[in-house]
Amino acid sequence: xxxxxxxxxxxxxxxxxxxxxxxxxxxxxxxxxxxxxxxxxxxxxxxxxxxxxxxxxxxxxxxxxxxxxxxxxxxxxxxxxxxxxxxxxxxxxxxxxxxxxxxxxxxxxxxxxxxxxxxxxxxxxxxxxxxxxxxxxxxxxxxxxxxxxxxxxxxxxxxxxxxxxxxxxxxxxxxxxxxxxxxxxxxxxxxxxxxxxxxxxxxxxxxxxxxxxxxxxxxxxxxxxxxxxxxxxxxxxxxxxxxxxxxxxxxxxxxxxxxxxxxxxxxxxxxxxxxxxxxxxxxxxxxxxxxxxxxxxxxxxxxxxxxxxxxxxxxxxxxxxxxxxxxxxxxxxxxxxxxxxxxxxxxxxxxxxxxxxxxxxxxxxxxxxxxxxxxxxxxxxxxxxxxxxxxxxxxxxxxxxxxxxxxxxxxxxxxxxxxxxxx
Amino acid sequence: xxxxxxxxxxxxxxxxxxxxxxxxxxxxxxxxxxxxxxxxxxxxxxxxxxxxxxxxxxxxxxxxxxxxxxxxxxxxxxxxxxxxxxxxxxxxxxxxxxxxxxxxxxxxxxxxxxxxxxxxxxxxxxxxxxxxxxxxxxxxxxxxxxxxxxxxxxxxxxxxxxxxxxxxxxxxxxxxxxxxxxxxxxxxxxxxxxxxxxxxxxxxxxxxxxxxxxxxxxxxxxxxxxxxxxxxxxxxxxxxxxxxxxxxxxxxxxxxxxxxxxxxxxxxxxxxxxxxxxxxxxxxxxxxxxxxxxxxxxxxxxxxxxxxxxxxxxxxxxxxxxxxxxxxxxxxxxxxxxxxxxxxxxxxxxxxxxxxxxxxxxxxxxxxxxxxxxxxxxxxxxxxxxxxxxxxxxxxxxxxxxxxxxxxx
Numbered sequence: 001x002x003x004x005x006x007x008x009x010x011x012x013x014x015x016x017x018x019x020x021x022x023x024x025x026x027x028x029x030x031x032x033x034x035x036x037x038x039x040x041x042x043x044x045x046x047x048x049x050x051x052x053x054x055x056x057x058x059x060x061x062x063x064x065x066x067x068x069x070x071x072x073x074x075x076x077x078x079x080x081x082x083x084x085x086x087x088x089x090x091x092x093x094x095x096x097x098x099x100x101x102x103x104x105x106x107x108x109x110x111x112x113x114x115x116x117x118x119x120x121x122x123x124x125x126x127x128x129x130x131x132x133x134x135x136x137x138x139x140x141x142x143x144x145x146x147x148x149x150x151x152x153x154x155x156x157x158x159x160x161x162x163x164x165x166x167x168x169x170x171x172x173x174x175x176x177x178x179x180x181x182x183x184x185x186x187x188x189x190x191x192x193x194x195x196x197x198x199x200x201x202x203x204x205x206x207x208x209x210x211x212x213x214x215x216x217x218x219x220x221x222x223x224x225x226x227x228x229x230x231x232x233x234x235x236x237x238x239x240x241x242x243x244x245x246x247x248x249x250x251x252x253x254x255x256x257x258x259x260x261x262x263x264x265x266x267x268x269x270x271x272x273x274x275x276x277x278x279x280x281x282x283x284x285x286x287x288x289x290x291x292x293x294x295x296x297x298x299x300x301x302x303x304x305x306x307x308x309x310x311x312x313x314x315x316x317x318x319x320x321x322x323x324x325x326x327x328x329x330x331x332x333x334x335x336x337x338x339x340x341x342x343x344x345x346x347x348x349x350x351x352x353x354x355x356x357x358x359x360x361x362x363x364x365x366x367x368x369x370x371x372x373x374x375x376x377x378x379x380x381x382x383x384x385x386x387x388x389x390x391x392x393x394x395x396x397x398x399x400x401x402x403x404x405x406x407x408x409x410x411x412x413x414x415x416x417x418x419x420x421x422x423x
Numbered sequence: 424x425x426x427x428x429x430x431x432x433x434x435x436x437x438x439x440x441x442x443x444x445x446x447x448x449x450x451x452x453x454x455x456x457x458x459x460x461x462x463x464x465x466x467x468x469x470x471x472x473x474x475x476x477x478x479x480x481x482x483x484x485x486x487x488x489x490x491x492x493x494x495x496x497x498x499x500x501x502x503x504x505x506x507x508x509x510x511x512x513x514x515x516x517x518x519x520x521x522x523x524x525x526x527x528x529x530x531x532x533x534x535x536x537x538x539x540x541x542x543x544x545x546x547x548x549x550x551x552x553x554x555x556x557x558x559x560x561x562x563x564x565x566x567x568x569x570x571x572x573x574x575x576x577x578x579x580x581x582x583x584x585x586x587x588x589x590x591x592x593x594x595x596x597x598x599x600x601x602x603x604x605x606x607x608x609x610x611x612x613x614x615x616x617x618x619x620x621x622x623x624x625x626x627x628x629x630x631x632x633x634x635x636x637x638x639x640x641x642x643x644x645x646x647x648x649x650x651x652x653x654x655x656x657x658x659x660x661x662x663x664x665x666x667x668x669x670x671x672x673x674x675x676x677x678x679x680x681x682x683x684x685x686x687x688x689x690x691x692x693x694x695x696x697x698x699x700x701x702x703x704x705x706x707x708x709x710x711x712x713x714x715x716x717x718x719x720x721x722x723x724x725x726x727x728x729x730x731x732x733x734x735x736x737x738x739x740x741x742x743x744x745x746x747x748x749x750x751x752x753x754x755x756x757x758x759x760x761x762x763x764x765x766x767x768x769x770x771x772x773x774x775x776x777x778x779x780x781x782x783x784x785x786x787x788x789x790x791x792x793x794x795x796x797x798x799x800x801x802x803x804x805x806x807x808x809x810x811x812x813x814x815x816x817x818x819x820x821x822x823x824x825x826x827x828x829x830x831x832x
Contacts (some may be wrong), residue, residue, distance in 0.1 A: 285807030300722035378707040390447035
């Protein structure tokens with residue numbers, strides 16, 4: 001048991017915080033939100049120099065060979081700074097899938113480019129109808145087909161809520177390539193060149209003002225060399241990586257939540273009304289105490305999931321618990337902040353809280369909301385063995401008829417006699 | 424971060440679990456047992472069980488060997504506590520183990536340690552914390568029970584109330600006023616009062632769920648000076664810092680987890696509309712949410728244990744959320760379960776129609792008592808004040824405010 005960061009991670013955290021305070025101030029976050037790109041290639045290159053793009057990749061791809069826990073430290077700081085970047089899409093959701101499932105050539109070619117910051121990828125998984133049916137993150141929800149045609153495949157259909165598609169060089173398109181009994185055995189991953197004229201992309205207006213897109217694949221032709229990994233076997237590696245992505249989102253939310261807590265408490269201490277700081281009022285204290293509890297609980301649940309992943313242990317339950325709790329908890333934390341900051345938290349030009357609470361919505365929904373992850377947890381809970389049985393000799397002391405339950409100790413006996421005596 | 428245990432710790436866990444599983448009678452139903460009106464046989468059973476556990480050193484594994492412990496660390500103590508929590512049993516001497524024992528460890532003289540600690544460690548003695556008074560609930564410093572110096576003794580007069588106890592206590596870990604000071608908490612001292620001292624009397628207080636509370640009256644009770652714990656007039660500080668040394672709270676979440684496991688079994692086996700309850704989406708979601716809540720409690724509890732094990736490096740813990748979460752979840756969970764059971768949720772243990780042995784109903788009643796160790800609201804004020812540094816009205820103005828309010832009437 002150890003709830004602290006190790007020395008290296010503490011150093012990494014300090015570096016990341018200093019870097020982001022300098023490179024990603026609030027003004028930059030606003031600028032990116034209002035711009036078309038939603039990210040800055042210069043900053044992306046600086047992140048590559050920091051080694052953030054290859055943090056968890058093996059050294060043979062020029063990565064740092066770091067652990068998943070290191071990555072989570074960086075993500076916590078990214079959440080704190082609200083860094084707008086395609087890191088999750090490129091490095092984690094697509095990059096780790098390639099690392100997990102890709103061929104030797106694909107890994108050699110693509111991963112070192114990602115590490116160098118020369119390649120941006122985006123995961124095209126979710127679809128209009130299945131997202132509404134609650135199957136967005138399941139194999140069952142993949143209906144965009146890739147139909148074989150000679151040595152190539154033809155992909156036709158629409159993907160929705162695709163993060164960072166507008167700036168991606170390649171899209172990792174999740175397609176259905178056959179109809180077997182189990183949808184998880186029918187999924188194939190294709191790398192699609194985003195500059196293909198048959199691929200069109202339209203940015204969606206979202207709560208967070210982040211750049212999610214509708215991507216249309218209009219009967220495009222993709223060579224079979226572009227299959228990542230093997231035909232029909234795309235789902236298991238992707239699922240594994242999405243779990244990691246969900247936990248990293250939790251890390252982001254923990255970092256953001258910590259900042260919301262600081263902003264809120266600071267305001268409660270410094271805002272004077274009725275000649276006193278408003279933090280003296282117990283309603284305000286209630287909000288702050290709850291906010292603290294939300295952030296702390298999320299931190300340790302996430303920490304546990306991160307640790308399990310780092311150790312390579314199965315973590316279906318831990319990851320589901322972390323994402324289910326943190327999604328809603330971060331939303332609640334921001335709401336508490338709004339109650340305390342009131343008008344100041346509603347003003348968009350000066351207030352920083354709206355930036356956090358709008359981003360909370362994206363993270364809450366992305367890679368599965370709490371309902372989805374509660375279901376995942378429920379599936380694990382069903383496998384629980386019943387509690388172990390006691391093995392001691394039966395003593396027959398528990399099912400005593402009421403009239404024989406005479407208390408031993410005097411004050412209780414007296415009370416019992418008074419009550420029973422009336423009967 | 425590291426959320427696992429060493430091999431040695433895992434071995435300890437297995438040993439402790441085996442011990443408890445082998446000793447606990449197979450017909451014991453946690454949550455159904457009639458703890459609140461302990462019969463002679465039940466009292467003897469629990470005392471014997473406590474002594475057996477004490478012989479193994481599992482009551483106080485964190486204490487040094489000369490005081491009857493195993494000389495293990497806080498983490499190991501947390502493990503033992505967790506395993507005990509899983510069985511769902513209760514120590515007659517829970518106050519001694521959690522509160523009075525650690526306080527004697529830290530503030531007692533050598534003689535006091537020799538005299539009192541072995542009894543606690545071996546499971547022979549039963550202690551009770553006697554703090555709460557009719558006028559000193561949330562405001563613990565408002566102690567009215569008087570202790571007046573008289574030669575070699577102190578003479579105690581007054582009353583305690585809402586004192587939870589299962590059996591007759593051997594010692595009362597008593598707060599009493601020894602000086603009229605401003606602020607109030609600087610005139611309070613701690614006394615170790617024998618439970619059968621002349622002048623001590625008890626009155627049973629029925630209460631919901633577990634009717635295990637009593638009033639305690641002190642009528643000219645003579646307490647020898649060697650039974651003063653720590654410094655005179657510093658009792659309030661001692662008591663508060665002894666709470667820091669409270670044994671880990673890992674037992675509670677472990678107990679809740681076992682209850683939930685039982686409830687999951689019940690949901691798998693019980694049919695509604697021709698399908699197991701567990702296949703109802705509403706039920707699944709509720710159960711999963713409860714499992715996550717308990718996991719939060721577990722991690723928060725372990726965080727406190729870990730902090731305590733590193734306290735030399737980290738200093739005192741600025742805030743602790745264990746109580747906060749426990750109070751919230753132990754209220755919500757029985758309510759959730761009851762809602763799942765509908766009309767049947769209200770049936771008590773013993774009713775032939777009761778589902779799930781009436782456990783939920785019992786827990787629901789017990790959940791009305793989440794106020795011990797401070798109500799949720801007091802907890803929030805402490806979290807906000809001590810944890811987050813939010814301002815509060817300085818106590819010296821309280822009387823003025825009260826006066827101003829009085830004038831308004």
